[in-house]
Amino acid sequence: MNRRTTARRIAGTALAALALAGCGARGGGSPGTAALVGGDRITEQQVQARVTEFRAQAAELPTGQYQEQAGLVGTTVAAMVFDQVAEHAMAGHGLAVSPAEVAAYRADQARTWGGEPALAQMLLLKHAVPAGEIDRYCAEQVGLRKLAEQSGQQLGTTEGNRTVHQLLAQASTELRIAVNPRYGVWDPQQSVLDGPADSWLPATGAAA
Template structure:
């Protein structure tokens, strides 16, 4: 888990299973040929998913000491992350909130300084969070969005109450967007805010406090 001194310091830990599963997809309904998912009428093409998976594979393979085996469920996780990005954006919009490029730049700069530079930050995000260079801003936008959603409810996303507030907000936003997912990638469980048949999580899990 990346340790930062910024707003995203414990974001993935804070939202627990929500981010670990990274799953906001829906049970399939209307057929959408060539789509991995449809969120609020917006198609996420299978080709986009495949391109992102290929980018991540290439980036990881280029790193010294990269793991030989590919993480399980990589394609499903990619679909779920793309959908989650849009659900977080909808939840922010519902609260008249947004994450600016300035917010992202400040947080990213602070994390890079803490870790020893942009290259060190990029490597940590790639190997520990599965975020390739081209998706770093999206990663920060999502995590900062989660923090703002919790704050809008007077909560801290690092707490159990904050986690519950974020889950409720994203559940409502997902319902509003009428998410559909290609059955090959899973089935959306609105109550659990997760894929019912998602592969086991492959990102580092938070360590329980001593």
């Protein structure tokens, strides 16, 4: 039974990957699919919107502070998939994050980094998080901390990180994620995107 179930999962993922390859190859008015996460579709239009927001904010940084490297689009796809993996893991364990918790975490981080502008710049440069996604990022961090605490661990410790990693791997497997091959392949055990650099994209140089 386990072998048959595994075979069905592999077949389903393979078919989804083939469908995604077709979406990436077709033109037309509707946007292509960047990834399928459970029953949800992340479109290339959504990915490009976040990339555009990121580049616009990076362009406002002082000259020389940011130089775009290959991989930005793939990193964005990976982040958008991971967002849903984390949400699935939390929901599966009956956890939620309130707006008040998000606000408290964000305020604490702002104090740590010397204010909201400094926090926003750090998240932009270190984690490719544009301003419009900061609350989501904060909610995710609070949620990961809750996952660790529910298991009697603390996020940031070896055991806490290992526990959360295992829960995310389980959630990632359950979602049967399929990523458009142009971005790479999702590794459910590591909850990361193994993929090529964005060599198919036009070179942009500095984000300015």
